[in-house]
Amino acid sequence: MRKFILPLMASLVLVLVNLVSVQAQDLVYTPKNPAFGGNPYNYSWLQSSAQSQDKLKDPNATSGSGINRDPLEDFKSSLNRQILNELSRKLIANQFGEDGVTPGSYTLGDYQIDVTEGPGGVNIEIVDIGTGNRTTVTIPYY
Secondary structure, three states, X not given: OHHHHHHHHHHHHHHHHHHHOOOOOOOOOOXXXXXXXXXXXXXXXXXXXXXXXXXXXXXXXXXXXXXOOOHHHHHHHHXXXXXXXXXXXXXXXXXXXXXXXXXXXXXXXXXXEEEEEOOOEEEEEEEEOOOOOEEEEXXXXX
């Protein structure tokens, strides 16, 4: 019995001595994801990592890089936009005059346009005669 008590006491003394000299440090958790308070520079790395692991692709998605775009279609749509823009400018200049929109009542096709001056600016009320839908636009004074 004495054989067991002496080593047990010695190990107990060593444990007590070590307990006195034990040091600890604070553990601080730092998240990686910027959405949870992590470093904002991790965002692009996390995004590219997620995209590289993504095995599911949308079959209806179009490429955002414009690789599959047809230059002739782009030219055609750009030309159409410019022609319609010029026609609308000329139509407005013919209908409202060179000075722009003046107060009054105008009829353009299926639309009745009433222009009035108010304290906050020029009020333009557009009424679709066929459906009765109304839209009011206020252009403020500067």
